[in-house]
Amino acid sequence: MLLAAALFATFVLLDLALRAADSRLSGNLAHIGEIPKLIEDLGAKGSPQATLLLGNSLTNNGVDAAALAQPVGKVTPDGSSFWDWKCIVEKQLIDHPERKVSRVVLGTAWHLASDETRADPSRLGALFCSMGDIAHPASVGISSPGDIGEFIVARGSHLYALRDTLRNRALDKFIPHYKRFASEQNAAGRTDDKQPAEGTKHEVPYGNLATLARSLKARGTSLVVVLMPVKQTYEADPALLALAARGDLRLIDYRHLPGIEPAHFIDEMHLGADGRQVLTAQLARDLLENTPR
Amino acid sequence: MIFNSFIFWAFFAIVLVVYWRLPHRQQNWFLMLASYVFYGYWDWRYLFLLWTSTIVDYLVGRGLDRVTDPKRRKLLITVSICANLGFLGFFKYCGFFVTQFADMLRSFGLEPSIPVLAIVLPVGISFYTFQTMSYTIDVYRGKAPAAKRFEDFALFVAYFPPLVAGPIERYGHLAPQLVAPRSWKHEYFGEGLFHILFGLFKKVIIADNLAPIVNHVFSTPTSELGAFDVAVGTVAFALQIYGDFSGYSSIAQGVSKWMGVDLTYNFRMPYFSRTPSEFWQRWHISLSQWLRDYLYIPLGGNRKGPARTYINLALTMLLGGLWHGAAWTFVFWGAWQGLMLVAYRAAGVETPSSSKVISVFQALLMFALVCIGWIFFRAASLDQALGMIGTLFTGYHATEFGLYAIGMMLFLAAPLLVYEWFVYRANDMLVLFSRPAWQRYLVYLYLVLMIAVMPPLAQQVFIYFQF
Numbered sequence: 001m002l003l004a005a006a007l008f009a010t011f012v013l014l015d016l017a018l019r020a021a022d023s024r025l026s027g028n029l030a031h032i033g034e035i036p037k038l039i040e041d042l043g044a045k046g047s048p049q050a051t052l053l054l055g056n057s058l059t060n061n062g063v064d065a066a067a068l069a070q071p072v073g074k075v076t077p078d079g080s081s082f083w084d085w086k087c088i089v090e091k092q093l094i095d096h097p098e099r100k101v102s103r104v105v106l107g108t109a110w111h112l113a114s115d116e117t118r119a120d121p122s123r124l125g126a127l128f129c130s131m132g133d134i135a136h137p138a139s140v141g142i143s144s145p146g147d148i149g150e151f152i153v154a155r156g157s158h159l160y161a162l163r164d165t166l167r168n169r170a171l172d173k174f175i176p177h178y179k180r181f182a183s184e185q186n187a188a189g190r191t192d193d194k195q196p197a198e199g200t201k202h203e204v205p206y207g208n209l210a211t212l213a214r215s216l217k218a219r220g221t222s223l224v225v226v227l228m229p230v231k232q233t234y235e236a237d238p239a240l241l242a243l244a245a246r247g248d249l250r251l252i253d254y255r256h257l258p259g260i261e262p263a264h265f266i267d268e269m270h271l272g273a274d275g276r277q278v279l280t281a282q283l284a285r286d287l288l289e290n291t292p293r
Numbered sequence: 294m295i296f297n298s299f300i301f302w303a304f305f306a307i308v309l310v311v312y313w314r315l316p317h318r319q320q321n322w323f324l325m326l327a328s329y330v331f332y333g334y335w336d337w338r339y340l341f342l343l344w345t346s347t348i349v350d351y352l353v354g355r356g357l358d359r360v361t362d363p364k365r366r367k368l369l370i371t372v373s374i375c376a377n378l379g380f381l382g383f384f385k386y387c388g389f390f391v392t393q394f395a396d397m398l399r400s401f402g403l404e405p406s407i408p409v410l411a412i413v414l415p416v417g418i419s420f421y422t423f424q425t426m427s428y429t430i431d432v433y434r435g436k437a438p439a440a441k442r443f444e445d446f447a448l449f450v451a452y453f454p455p456l457v458a459g460p461i462e463r464y465g466h467l468a469p470q471l472v473a474p475r476s477w478k479h480e481y482f483g484e485g486l487f488h489i490l491f492g493l494f495k496k497v498i499i500a501d502n503l504a505p506i507v508n509h510v511f512s513t514p515t516s517e518l519g520a521f522d523v524a525v526g527t528v529a530f531a532l533q534i535y536g537d538f539s540g541y542s543s544i545a546q547g548v549s550k551w552m553g554v555d556l557t558y559n560f561r562m563p564y565f566s567r568t569p570s571e572f573w574q575r576w577h578i579s580l581s582q583w584l585r586d587y588l589y590i591p592l593g594g595n596r597k598g599p600a601r602t603y604i605n606l607a608l609t610m611l612l613g614g615l616w617h618g619a620a621w622t623f624v625f626w627g628a629w630q631g632l633m634l635v636a637y638r639a640a641g642v643e644t645p646s647s648s649k650v651i652s653v654f655q656a657l658l659m660f661a662l663v664c665i666g667w668i669f670f671r672a673a674s675l676d677q678a679l680g681m682i683g684t685l686f687t688g689y690h691a692t693e694f695g696l697y698a699i700g701m702m703l704f705l706a707a708p709l710l711v712y713e714w715f716v717y718r719a720n721d722m723l724v725l726f727s728r729p730a731w732q733r734y735l736v737y738l739y740l741v742l743m744i745a746v747m748p749p750l751a752q753q754v755f756i757y758f759q760f
Binding site: 003148 | 298299300302303479482483486505693694696697700701704730733734737738741742745746747748
């Protein structure tokens with residue numbers, strides 16, 4: 001029993017140490033750590049054009065926030081998707097009416113903004129949501145008891161929640177060619193998440209996105225969804241188009257943006273500097289069209 | 294419900310809290326209910342199979358207790374064996390034999406129209422049917438008393454820690470512990486915790502992390518693989534299956550220990566074995582003992598001369614291979630094991646050497662031979678297995694993938710093998726408990742941190758669930 005107590009105490013100490021220093025583990029964690037301050041600062045400016053640019057690495061690589069010529073808070077954690085974005089918006093914006101943001105621009109692709117996007121319970125539990133969210137697990141895209149357990153444990157332990165980062169850093173030091181083969185494994189695993197595949201007309205629900213749009217509208221913030229380009233294009237979901245047609249949100253479709261060529265991509269999905277310039281310029285023009293003045 | 298899932302630990306926490314607050318008889322009723330929930334969580338319909346097996350073998354046991362007429366006793370034991378093997382045969386082998394029969398007819402130029410049933414294999418059926426069969430056979434032989442109370446026997450069959458992947462417990466070992474009153478002892482906690490952490494480490498850290506390496510090698514066409522990658526993939530599978538299966542057994546032991554019930558050790562450092570017979574005294578011990586007691590010895594064992602002994606060994610291992618699955622790869626794996634046992638016995642080298650240097654050489658040779666067997670076990674077809682074995686004898690050139698895989702194996706599994714070496718030298722499975730507190734603390738801390746930080750991206754089910 002004494003041994004178990006000593007183990008527990010050591011674990012807690014290590015966990016606290018990690019919480020204090022987790023932003024040093026990776027650039028992404030450092031970015032996640034600065035999100036509350038970033039949105040707070042954006043909201044405090046009170047500009048009628050204040051824009052929260054939300055998304056993942058597609059948006060991070062695809063949009064140059066500094067070139068948008070309006071106050072922009074760019075929140076683009078790697079690997080994030082709808083449930084992460086929903087928690088960020090709810091916790092950092094909707095729960096803080098004093099933060100004045102005129103527009104949330106959400107960069108997405110495939111079905112990443114739909115209800116069917118797979119939630120990452122560890123990331124949600126540790127980084128984006130609050131413990132209270134688990135009272136309604138479906139509201140953060142969690143359904144199985146295993147995912148609920150993972151959410152709770154991740155909420156309690158950063159050692160567990162950040163295991164992928166810790167593991168990758170440790171193994172990259174000791175294992176030859178680790179990065180290459182781990183990336184290949186990750187890519188193989190990720191292909192299951194990306195659907196609908198090209199050419200399919202699979203319709204997925206967007207109830208939570210619609211609710212989020214309504215919540216934002218109620219506080220005077222509009223929601224703009226941008227369909228980001230990727231090398232091998234994808235079908236826009238009819239349900240998402242219907243949502244836009246109803247006026248719940250504004251949809252900007254950049255899947256076939258003139259001026260973006262295959263050579264502009266640095267891999268299968270991320271834009272390089274030239275592509276970013278083209279897309280940012282177009283986004284600036286499109287946002288200007290209905291910018292509050 | 295699998296041991297490496299949150300739902301199991303939530304379930305077990307509830308079971309544990311309620312269990313230790315109940316008086317003995319109610320403890321057993323509660324354990325039985327919990328065991329059915331645990332099993333029914335996969336597919337409640339297969340509970341009927343478990344119940345049928347329980348009822349048939351309980352009634353046969355009661356009948357054997359009352360009946361003295363040898364013919365009627367033989368009839369009773371035949372009923373039990375036919376019922377259990379009937380279930381096993383239908384659910385596990387029906388599709389295989391139907392397919393083989395259709396293939397045979399086609400080879401004669403016929404075009405058979407045989408309906409193929411898509412039968413889902415009930416989880417753990419191979420384990421609990423062997424466990425209940427051992428009970429009726431032991432009662433028939435007069436080696437175990439017949440269960441008096443139905444609930445005691447039902448709990449013996451359904452007791453959840455070893456239910457789906459063993460160890461295959463004997464009635465004489467498990468039932469007396471379940472029948473006797475149990476009270477909490479402090480030493481249960483430490484020992485149980487060690488087994489659970491050690492088991493999770495073997496399963497989640499070693500087996501699951503090596504799974505992608507093994508899958509990569511065994512899903513690549515053999516013609517695209519070099520000897521180095523095949524060798525590395527095979528060793529990775531040897532470590533994966535050991536971590537997976539012995540990990541399950543360790544967790545089952547720990548979980549059971551926290552309920553005051555000891556399970557038998559199913560593995561004792563098998564990769565330090567120097568001969569095939571020693572390997573089978575260290576690998577899946579409960580199955581090899583089952584096969585020895587209920588198949589090899591009844592066939593005549595080694596009592597009827599060398600030739601008959603060789604046949605008995607080969608036949609036992611062949612059926613042992615088939616027990617693992619309905620596929621020719623498993624049959625060949627069993628045949629390979631039988632061949633090794635026969636060859637070592639025929640060559641007169643079945644006793645490990647007393648020389649340390651020769652022992653090391655014997656252990657390395659044995660590991661290499663076991664690994665060749667694992668290729669049959671893991672391959673999708675005989676063609677693939679034979680192709681991979683053939684590739685092993687071609688030129689060796691280091692590849693980036695091979696170096697990555699070796700790095701992973703050393704990082705993940707080397708600490709396990711070092712620890713097992715100390716256990717092997719001390720010949721004490723709980724040697725850690727005789728070490729100073731700071732050493733135990735460091736081992737536990739290492740296990741906890743590895744389990745928290747190093748699990749793989751994707752959760753894997755236990756390999757032996759399919760058997």
